[in-house]
Amino acid sequence: MRTPDLDARTLVLGVAGVHVTVFALAGSLGHPTLYVVFAVASAGFLGLLAGRGAFGVAAALCGGTLLVALAYPLATLVTFTTPTAVLDALARPDVRRTLYVSVYGPLLATLLAGVLGVPLALLLRRGFAGQAAIEALVDLPLVVPHSVAGLAVLLAFGQNGAFPTLPVLGATPGLVLALAFVGAPYLVNGAREGFEAVDRDAERAARSLGASRFETFRRVTGPLAVRGVLSGAVLCWGRAVSEYGAVAVVAYNVAVFYPPAGERVQAMFGSVFVVHELDVNFQSAVAVAVLLLVVCVAVFLAVRALTRETGRWT
Template sequence: MVPVPLLVPALIGLAFLLLPLLALVVRAPWSGLPEQLSSPEVWQALRLSLLCATSATVLSLLVGVPLAWLLARTDFPGRGFVRALVTLPLVLPPVVGGVALLLAFGRNGVVGQWLDAWFGITLPFTTTGVVLAETFVAMPFLVISVEGTLRAADPRYEEAATTLGASRFTAFRRVTLPLIAPGIAAGAVLAWARALGEFGATITFAGNFPGRTQTMPLAVYLALQNDPAAAIALSLVLLAVSIAVLAGLRDRWMSAS
């Protein structure tokens, strides 16, 4: 039997988390929902959100998996500090992340000024800027998930492959990657969901231009000021996506428990 001193605050916490979601569902304009969701602006924002979130996830996979391997399987001075820096975007306010991206990749930024001068590439307030902002906030989720899976995987399989003549990269590709594939998949889903819901860094670094940088969270924010019913409809779409992500990760979480 659960002790009452634990049960009561637990139920209060559960109600606090569920009440806003229930209010969103109860107050949703269900009769006008098809009309709200059939708007070209909604589908434009949704299409851009899916494209940018998927691109950010692919970019996170390309650089995040090797980074997770570096943190999990190599020993170098300052590894703990590097890990702290990698996870910093998890706790950094997204708006601060957007400002940092501007200072780094803006037209007068540390790197951005050279990209503009040498290649004529301008990243802020573009669709590419949205992808970079989402990658910045989402990749730590992937790195943490993959690093944890790598630490749990037995390195002796990789060592056995190297003793049989395989290179370190071949052993990683043919042995380690299949072992950690569930962790990579879970991390990719979390990164994709985080990228899809990103707001602060996106609006700061990429702006809010319909068809170019206006993702679903930005469209919700804009609609809330002019058309609350449309904002609720857009929020329901994002809620449905979040539930789908949780359903996709359910088997992994249940097996972990």
């Protein structure tokens, strides 16, 4: 029997349909405030229907206000432009190059952060002397201003830096290093939470049956922690996609191999391209922003779906 799930799904779809209708109506009347008020009030009403008392209603109102603050700007962005304008933007070669760099660069940064960060997350889960200092160092990029992070990466790894022969300024390696710098904390912390959720008794049981440390990790720890690792990777990729400050310093224009052209081309990272486009044509900038949003959300949802399925397999 799946009736409760079906009823819940029907309720969600019904509420979403009402919100879309009211949003469109408020926009057509030129009074978007009406929708904001409706959205917050409807959250409180749903909290009241849940029957959890005054505290439940207050919590629903607070949560509804936050959700409106998160969703309403994106809905406004998407409805500001037209499908024709978005398709026109997609037809531009420079926009297609931007989309490629905006997905390709963060994926490389996530791979780099994963190869280097997952073993560190495992060590942090097991504990060692000086762990508090290492944890603070891992989280430090979260509080460093983004332009400062870009400048730090440029000075550390650019010309006369640790790897003098590595192209950093305006190059793909510099872009990847900058994105990995800002995104790595999310991957390390997500992976560590995944490892910490693994039952140590299961690991001890595997060792007692003669499994080596590597076999225990491969057959027990790794599969049980993979969902946390993938969740951290999703957050790392999402953080990298949204980066602007560090990229603007290190790779405002980046030279990257572009498969459709079969050669290296100059391209801008997505967030940098949108800001640059604002100085040229506001309508075009919005269309490009919507296109980037659609691509990033599609990749994000696909990876999240993979994460859920992996959680079921494990």
